[in-house]
Amino acid sequence: MLTFWRRWLTRDSDDALGTPSAAVAEHSDADQQVTVPLPVVRGDKRSGRAGYVSAARVVAAVKEAEPDADTELWLYDPGYTSTACCRSRITYIDGERGVLEYRGYPIEQLAERVSYADVVSLLLDGELPETPTARRQLLAALRPGALPESMAQRLHSFAPDAHPMTVLMSCVASLTALYPQWNPSLAEGDGGSLRVVYGSAAQRRTVALTAMQSVAALAAAILRHRRARAPSAAAAVVLTAIPVREPNRAPSVAAAGADDGDDEPETTFGAAFLRAAWADDPDAPTGAAFTTLADAMDTLFVLHADHELNCSTAAMRHLTSSGADVFTCLAAAIGALYGPLHGGANEAVLKMLADIGDVGNVDAYVESVKRQERKLMGFGHRVYRSYDPRAKIVRQLAHQVLAHRRTRPEGGSSAASTPGDDPLLQVAQALEERALHDDYFVQRHLYPNVDFYSGVVYRAMGFPPEYFPVLFAVGRSAGWLAHWSEMLEEDEHAATRKIVRPRQIYIGPRRRTVPRLPASNATTLRARM
Structure with missing residues (x-):
């Protein structure tokens, strides 16, 4: 059974969702509940298949229960956090357990x-x-x-x-x-x-x-x-x-x-x-240095291939x-x-590390994050509530790559360097250690994600930070x-092919009247109308 408040069916105002308008309050039954039965397609926990309810069936059932409702009904889901728009056999993710599989194969094995x-x-x-x-x-x-x-x-x-x-x-x-x-x-x-x-x-x-x-x-x-x-x-x-x-x-x-x-x-x-x-x-x-970096590059492409x-x-x-x-x-x-919240995140990580600048500034930066004055880039993930399985793999790669690391001073050519002489990499290691042992981040499931470590590895390989998203695009x-x-x-098998067309909840003004402007401000044709 699914219950809706009728007020959402009779809304016709410019208010944001959540506050009934005066027009709605005029209805004597504005606060009545509408309860309708809905068929639920059960999921399969063993195979990881989620259950679902057809959005079209939800709308049809509510309309049948409320034939006199004077507005349309849409399911409101900002960011599509609970909306599935397709069925796919390609990639499976269990964010709670930190599982990622391509066609059923665990990412760790691949x-x-x-x-x-x-x-x-x-x-x-x-x-x-x-x-x-x-x-x-x-x-x-x-x-x-x-x-x-x-x-x-x-x-x-x-x-x-x-x-x-x-x-x-x-x-x-x-x-x-x-x-x-x-x-x-x-x-x-x-x-x-x-x-x-x-x-x-x-x-x-x-x-x-x-x-x-x-x-x-x-x-x-x-x-x-x-x-x-x-x-x-x-x-x-x-x-x-x-x-x-x-x-x-x-x-x-x-x-x-x-x-x-x-x-x-x-x-x-x-x-x-x-x-x-x-x-x-x-x-x-x-x-041997090229072989190590090439193997790391190929592995990073594997990890970024799909998500x-x-x-x-x-x-x-x-x-x-x-x-x-x-x-x-x-x-x-x-x-x-390209966006900094998606593929540009690893570039943003390096900018954050440069902003911190020195290992001695890590504690102060972390405290500013706790006060919500700054963002901790490369930690946490929209999907994963536990450790990103890809991050564990890249973390291991980092230690291998650092032994053959290349630095590229601003305006200069790349050169081999020793693992401990790059200030930003030292900052990254200190920041990781600090965050992993801080209850503030642990309780919020803010573990390092793949962007944090991949940015460090790309830098160690000598790539400039602005090029990081391009490497991501090649793999993805x-x-x-x-x-x-x-x-x-x-x-090929669908009776009809639907173009993607999400619906909106309109919250702007309605039925406004355009003021009459002087004829000189209108075109000749409009002036004659």
Whole structure:
């Protein structure tokens, strides 16, 4: 049984929800309750499937019980904290217990036993690669290559110090012009164009892999462009130095400082990405140092590959429902990820650490957080009420990466350094220790999340803080495209495809009269009306 107060059905005022208006008070039955029976689809605790109530059935049941109600009824759920808009087989999260699974596989096992390319197969196809050959083919398709000339020119049009996420979002959106055959807006049809362009699983897989490879290639080129620092012919050459539209060809990056024999095709996507991103860096790590950082990079991509229906993935699905092409959808997801409360959180962590500045200031900063004067970035999570399972893994990675850490002084080149000489990393370690043993944070379930540790690791690898969200986008592109493909697959079997269109509770004024203005202030046509 579900009970509603009738006052919400008869509301017609400009008040915010929660305070009945005078107009409502005039109804003699304004405070009467409406009780209706509702069918509940039971969940399955063993499989982790949540139960649910159909919103449409709620509205229909209340309308049937209250046929004389003079307003419509919507379910009000700011932030969609209790609203499910789709059914998915991709990722499962139990925030209370700190559980994260891709297609049923625990994230801890995936991070330890498989590579990012394997996870891409798992998310897109539903299963891990069955053979080494399948794995090699997938890695070859994902390996970042060179940019088409027109795309290199577009990227080069941005100043080297433009924020990398702005550049990535713009360039990804413009990929639509390079692949007009994948644009539903250009296909013949009146709504069935999605099925024409992305109609089969094989088509969607080809599109998804090409899109992921393109995002990775752009991300690597953006970092190279930032190192150019000034527009020049030499900088333009850097952008196209790595072959692009040939995914089966190993990148020509021997000049990046690789050891003899180190220019063979990489065995992980993390290694291939770092080769492309550091292709023009004379101080790029080699040998054991490169292997350690490449393994860490690949693991971070695994951890960031998907996280259920987060803000950026919801944006991806939202635009997909409108029939937009895949690159426009990706650009929207990148835009959502850009926010400091989402993908920009690890960048915000480094800014916070810089603000603290010194280990001696940690206690004072923590106390200011308790007084709600400042925010503690990188702690707590919208979903997890216990330790973020990804954070535990990245914390272990941090210790491995610090042994081969690179620093990049402002305006200078990167160089190897000892684990203890970076003030910000010392601040991070002190802040973690302080928060983990403070009852204020423990009682509020404010544990370090993946953003706190990944920011530290990215810095240790020599990436500038503003580039952190781009690395997040490279890894998350697998999840975005898995959800995109799943949504289109569901559309194949749906009788009707619904564009995403949330409803609102209008709380503004009503029935106002526009004052008559002097004729001189109106157009000639309006003046004659």
